Amino acid sequence: MRIVPNPAFRLPFPGSAGGAPATVAVAAARRPSPSAVPTDPEVDRILDLAAATLNRPGPCPVDGPLRVGVDLGTAYTVLVVVDAAGNPVAGRYQFAQIVRDGLVVDFAGAIALVSRMKAEVEQDLGRALTSAATSYPPGVSPAEVKATRNVLIAAGLECSAFVDEPTAANALLRIANGAVVDVGGGTTGVAIVADGKVIHTADEPTGGTQFSLVVAGALGVSFEDAESIKKDPARRELVHTLVYPVMQKVGTIVARHIAPFDVEAIHLVGGTSGMLGMCDVVSEITGRPTQVPRHPMFVTPIGIALHDTPH
Structure with a gap:
């Protein structure tokens, strides 16, 4: 399994005493390849x-x-x-x-x-x-x-x-075998499905809130502004580069919880799973075909x- 290293990236934080944020060094975001699993x-x-x-x-x-x-x-x-x-x-x-x-x-x-x-x-x-x-x-x-x-x-x-x-x-998904991963606002939830039934569930902190906090710290903006930036199509590449390490953490959480099971494919849901590159990063780290439907929220x-x- 090959994990693509993080793009050149330096996480800045606002200067002290209300000073300007440190300079952001950002490389072009890696564009994800198409998911290997077609959506229903x-x-x-x-x-x-x-x-x-x-x-x-x-x-x-x-x-x-x-x-x-x-x-x-x-x-x-x-x-x-x-x-x-x-x-x-x-x-x-x-x-x-x-x-x-x-x-x-x-x-x-x-x-x-x-x-x-x-x-x-x-x-x-x-x-x-x-x-x-x-x-x-x-x-x-x-x-x-x-x-x-x-x-x-x-x-x-x-x-x-x-x-x-x-x-x-x-x-809604009607998955017979695989993993359903809900990347929500605050947590990443993992469910293992076998023969159409959920046989194992787990949940760990790391979700959209953590993504927004990273964006806010990197760009020196408020949490509310970071939420808006995260949803701005014109800034998807920038946001992807900033939050890439958090995406890797989500992938690591998923990989750990699916390890004991014979998981055929991973199905991402939740608003955060629709971010640029999320599907590709999870697939890369877990080594499993991964898909995200339209409007996963x-x-x-x-x-x-x-x-x-x-x-």
């Missing part, structure tokens, strides 16, 4: 539909039963509604730091946000939402994250299901919704 066209279709539907207010009446998923993430909170066929029909998502390491740290803020999202989506659909499924990071006891369930209840939603994030993601929320009771 049906999964990509559903994710394209989610990207075109969520955060698009306006009347969208739907006949038939609906299912709702609420994903309280470290960086983003997502509420998505799917129809009887599992197609996204409405939803909202918003950057909100109300959860840390799977634990709700701003209970009042979480309730207010989910309540507002619920009300807006109900107005779009012209009908009430009565229940929702939600999730928790792997390796965290459901008892430790019961506040997540309580957020739903306080927002007027019965909590119909409480599922770990990789299991939720695989409800929506995989887990849709999978959560698929666990809700139709209503």
Whole structure:
């Protein structure tokens, strides 16, 4: 297995007493080669539909039963509604730091946000939402994250299901054998799937927050500005070079957790997995074919919704 060395790169930090940041020495980012694993066209279709539907207010009446998923993430909170066929029909998502390491740290803020999202989506659909499924990071006891369930209840939603994030993601991906890796806002979650069932899960710190902190330190900007820079298509090459060591760490986490298992391929989900080069770095370090679907941020929320009771 060959690991490509880090491009020429020097991590600068702001000067003392509010001085200007040190000079950034940045080499051109290595362009990733195409993934060796093709994505599922049906999964990509559903994710394209989610990207075109969520955060698009306006009347969208739907006949038939609906299912709702609420994903309280470290960086983003997502509420998505799917129809009887599992197609996204409405939803909202918003950057909100109300959860840390799977634990709700701003209970009042979480309730207010989910309540507002619920009300807006109900107005779009012209009908009430009565229940929702939600999730928790792997390796965290459901008892430790019961506040997540309580957020739903306080927002007027019965909590119909409480599922770990990789299991939720695989409800959409439908992987028979392999690893589902959720690179979220704060952690990297790994699930081993055999014969369509999750047989092992693990979760370690390192996610989008760590990427943003590196960008903020390197460029001498605020965390909020770093988040914006991270999403700017014009700066993808720069960001890739700055965060390459963090990508390597994600790859190392994945390699360690899949080592005891016969993993055929790795399937990346979560918003951070869509960053330039992530798929290639994970494949390089693990030695496994790796793929990331379009709009990976929506995989887990849709999978959560698929666990809700139709209503």
